[in-house]
Amino acid sequence: MAEATRVRVLTAIEELGFVRNEAARTLRKGSGRTLGVIVEDISNPYFTDLARGVEDASNAGGYDLIWCTSDGSPEKERRRLDFLEQQGVSGVVITPVALDRDRIARLRARDVRMALVDRRMPGTGACSVNVDHVQGGRLAMRHLIELGRHDVAFVTAEPESPPVRQRRGGALRALTRAGYAPEQVLTIAEEELTAEAGQHAARRLLEFGTLPTGIFCANDLLAIGLINELTRNGVKVPQDVAVVGYDDIAPAATCVVPLTTVCQPRHELGVTATELLLAGIDNQQVTLTPELVVRESAC
Amino acid sequence: MAEATRVRVLTAIEELGFVRNEAARTLRKGSGRTLGVIVEDISNPYFTDLARGVEDASNAGGYDLIWCTSDGSPEKERRRLDFLEQQGVSGVVITPVALDRDRIARLRARDVRMALVDRRMPGTGACSVNVDHVQGGRLAMRHLIELGRHDVAFVTAEPESPPVRQRRGGALRALTRAGYAPEQVLTIAEEELTAEAGQHAARRLLEFGTLPTGIFCANDLLAIGLINELTRNGVKVPQDVAVVGYDDIAPAATCVVPLTTVCQPRHELGVTATELLLAGIDNQQVTLTPELVVRESAC
DNA sequence: TCCGGTCCGTGAATCGTTTCAAGCTCCCTA
DNA sequence: TAGGGAGCTTGAAACGATTCACGGACCGGA
Numbered sequence A, B: 001m002a003e004a005t006r007v008r009v010l011t012a013i014e015e016l017g018f019v020r021n022e023a024a025r026t027l028r029k030g031s032g033r034t035l036g037v038i039v040e041d042i043s044n045p046y047f048t049d050l051a052r053g054v055e056d057a058s059n060a061g062g063y064d065l066i067w068c069t070s071d072g073s074p075e076k077e078r079r080r081l082d083f084l085e086q087q088g089v090s091g092v093v094i095t096p097v098a099l100d101r102d103r104i105a106r107l108r109a110r111d112v113r114m115a116l117v118d119r120r121m122p123g124t125g126a127c128s129v130n131v132d133h134v135q136g137g138r139l140a141m142r143h144l145i146e147l148g149r150h151d152v153a154f155v156t157a158e159p160e161s162p163p164v165r166q167r168r169g170g171a172l173r174a175l176t177r178a179g180y181a182p183e184q185v186l187t188i189a190e191e192e193l194t195a196e197a198g199q200h201a202a203r204r205l206l207e208f209g210t211l212p213t214g215i216f217c218a219n220d221l222l223a224i225g226l227i228n229e230l231t232r233n234g235v236k237v238p239q240d241v242a243v244v245g246y247d248d249i250a251p252a253a254t255c256v257v258p259l260t261t262v263c264q265p266r267h268e269l270g271v272t273a274t275e276l277l278l279a280g281i282d283n284q285q286v287t288l289t290p291e292l293v294v295r296e297s298a299c
Numbered sequence C: 001t002c003c004g005g006t007c008c009g010t011g012a013a014t015c016g017t018t019t020c021a022a023g024c025t026c027c028c029t030a
Numbered sequence D: 001t002a003g004g005g006a007g008c009t010t011g012a013a014a015c016g017a018t019t020c021a022c023g024g025a026c027c028g029g030a
Helices: A003-016 A022-029 A045-060 A074-087 A101-109 A133-146 A162-177 A195-207 A220-232 A266-279 B003-016 B022-029 B045-060 B074-087 B101-109 B133-146 B162-177 B195-207 B220-232 B266-279
Strands: A034-039 A064-069 A091-094 A113-117 A127-131 A152-157 A186-190 A214-217 A242-247 A260-263 A285-288 A291-293 B034-039 B064-069 B091-094 B113-117 B127-131 B152-157 B186-190 B214-217 B242-247 B260-263 B285-288 B291-293
Touching (some): A022 B074, A034 A045, A034 A266, A064 A074, A064 B064, A074 A101, A091 A266, A133 A162, A133 A291, A152 A162, A152 A220, A186 A195, A195 A220, A214 A220, A266 A285, B034 B074, B045 B064, B064 B074, B074 B101, B091 B266, B127 B133, B127 B266, B133 B162, B133 B260, B152 B162, B152 B195, B152 B220, B220 B242
Parallel strands (some): A034 A064, A214 A242, B034 B091, B091 B113, B127 B285, B214 B242, B242 B260
């Protein structure tokens, strides 16, 4: 196209205040230049960092992004998917709650591609990006063992999601390898993976009378709530109890006792999922590896 | 419409897996059944609670919601508004960063209604919902004075947004009324309203040598970061220093020292803004009042 | 039997963009 | 000067839902 015409068009756009009607464009093209992301819990920094990765990669690829929250509810997840389907997005990045194969197939039939985070569903055509949580759990526990804290408790949530189960599995395996009996691990199950639940777990631990020397929490929010409550009750972290979290969200570093934790590449997770989506390849699987970040809470 | 036909249509929808094409609908109707929300900082629980209020009210009114983040950047704010305009939303709830009257007018011309949170722009047609921050600042400072902590510091951010300025104004007025000289208030300005900035502020305060007996922080994240850092340095809250925050976000309650703070009706703020939007009234102004929540950090 | 009304089916126009195809103007080259 | 191509304009069809208007089917009452 000739430069002169290009300029002429652009100035006309400017003068008339033209804004492209995305609805008409989407209607004509079948699907638009937008993607969607559905995360479980918008108040957990883990998910916002993830979604931010999705947004950055979307923008880089010339797409806009619609953020949605399922709040961990299958019903809400369904409604958000309906919404994105109606909007004619060309792809969805999702941390699935109750997503089934039929739904993926239906979206697929309408040219809506899917990328799953932390959940594999082979044969559906959906891509997925996972973190090696078994390895993450192993890193955490190995660190506690090296500190001589093999008398441990594990704080988790019931029901246990697959990633959390894998973390626990990895931790137990590390114990076994080091020659300890995994049956002796005290497991505290809370209802949610929140700071409030962590606080509650701390109170339950204190009621037991004797504390373990090390605690591995299924995520950072639990760990932060737990440390806060322990500190308030005069328990010294890490002297009395060493605590390790999982995620490495921002507050982990600014906590009263900066948290030793397993760092998940959250942003990269979102970016990778989005890139798989945009690349248009089916059934692709990528696994990222977590890293241990040592701070004061266990050192 | 006859019940028989209705059922016939619904079963047909079910059988064929029909999903309404929102693009076509929006194209034909001019604007769709979706709203947009643009918040400043998705990692601050204040804004996620606000947006959740917007979502609840949107859904209640039969609308879907598109979440966007401006990250406090005028450029991003502009791009998100472009996006929402292209999507044909029928209204936008926004915490404005650099929104100007021209932009509101342009959106208005395309039948996109606006509701502003914590910013009045009279004569633009936009509705707004505000919190009485002067009153909030007054409540916080009055509480510190009643505790005998009139030797205070104020932790804020530079540049100071209007709501934060109002909070400080209210606090100073409370001091004056109680007969103290507001010039003696130590003001610590950080770059952002984050926990990290609060931590930094604490370090600066500790360097001064003598601590004030009371500290009022412009928001909870600052207060939490500050308390954590003070605690780590052996300063006892509230014995040595009493701290009051602003917002009453969820972590304020689960903090090491549960935070005394000024509770903003965040959810209600979002709900009210959305209801004004959907009611279709112009230039409507609503002011909500904050409340003091007393916890351990200042009691 | 005829009329009035209710309810349903059909058909056409419309929204703004994309995607063709076809035709036009220039300008360069043979 | 004719032919060819680049670059532009014009025109028309299509996407799927909405919104009319119109006509037919059916029912009840006169």
